[in-house]
Amino acid sequence: MIELKTKHEVEGLRAAGSIVAQTFLEIESMIKPGVVLREVDKVAEKFILKHGAETLYKGIRQMPYQRPFPGVICASVNQEICHGMPDNRELKEGDIVGIDIGLRYKGWCGDACRTFEIGQVKPEVHQLVETARQALQKGIDVSLPGNRIGMIGATIQEFAESKGYSVVREYGGHGIGRNLWEDPFVPHIGPASRGAVMREGMVLNIEPMINIGEPDTRILKDQWTVETADGTLSAQFEHTIVVTNNGPQILSLP
Template sequence: MARTSTKTPREIEAMRRAGSLVAETFQVLEPHVQPGVSVQELDQIAEEFIRSRGAVPAYIGYGPRNNPFPATICASINEVICHGIPSPRKLREGDIIGVDIGVKMGGVYGDACHTYTVGNVTPEVRRLVETARESLQLGLEAVKPGARMGDIGAAIQKLAEGRGFGVVREYTGHGIGKNLHEEPTVYHHGLPGTGLLLQPGMVFTIEPMINLGRKETKLLPDGWTVVTADGKPSAQFEHTLVVTQTGYDILTLPLKTVGA
């Protein structure tokens, strides 16, 4: 297993620039997430914007040589948990779509996910999306020097399962830097006080996948698309963060404009 490493201040600032581009791409996509828009259209918009900024989509060609991922975004609609492949399928009123975006810029990676609601969704689906968003926030708030990786998973698990939702086990957060996936592995369930000791300079993602029903998953024959075993919706939010001297700093937010 690869050694968990901390990042230098220069690497962290480079990752902040890459992460900012990820955040800006979500802002560009948001007005297009409407009924009648195809997922392939969203993918094209994202790719054109990322390349216009001098960066490279991180997911295109990622994975095994005989089955690389074919698109810029992972687009996960309704019962799809993660790694959905963009298709001509058009968004419909009441859908939710998790959009996962990765970019490579300046030799480092940025990675984040946002779940959009399409028009009006049912109250239970809205509660699912909000719980996924809150799960990420509670996971972030557990991060500080001296905390343990298990503290992150425990906070997420307590909230989501306490509301009757399932927490996906098989797919996790991860370290990130000069590679898209590095050590450590970040579980979204666990016991407080267990796991890797968090130290300043560590950079990783937290990306809980929360299911409306059971936690079990199923991989489709395309080798990428992961769905809920019971066919119920799933929602996900993700940020890339760095552990600081006092807590955490999110690296996948838009850079603040000077004077703003």
């Protein structure tokens, strides 16, 4: 059941998304060679709580058998695709790290992801990150009333594959509202003809995960971290958007 949000509800989601975006601004200066991921997590948690929001990821389970997620942010380094641990690892020159932040503010959820380049990265690594950033924007641009959900994935897939990259298939975007994960599921691959027809008031998280190598994935023993099966690099960007008759609006901006 896809719930369409009223203008008032969209403003609640925008307020939550704004705190997510402000949290990124708070932590971005410390994401550089030598920083320990756990320290980034601590700063993000302090900022979120200071602004009257609550964290969403810490303690969450997607499956009953999973151990509770230990961090406030997800921190996925290099070949890690998503759900990486903000642990005692130290970022190194040339790394990339995807930081995913989720929170709830006055009952509404905010969720976004950015991939950061650590110091100077190789040109092919920078190109991967830029392709993932652009793929997200391509998906946002076609989030229009009358298009099917599948148009988002088909557009992302066509763009990424035209650049020589692959798109992760098992994980995708989602609806969002008072809960972090709501209908519909938003695939990042085609066909364009599948899924519900988008309508004004539909709020979606689009979050393409783009790999240098093959799209196949595997989950590590920690029960959370998803990485590329072939060990190649992966990059991800995510925004919360609302579909409107005047075009899509990004809700996860400062």
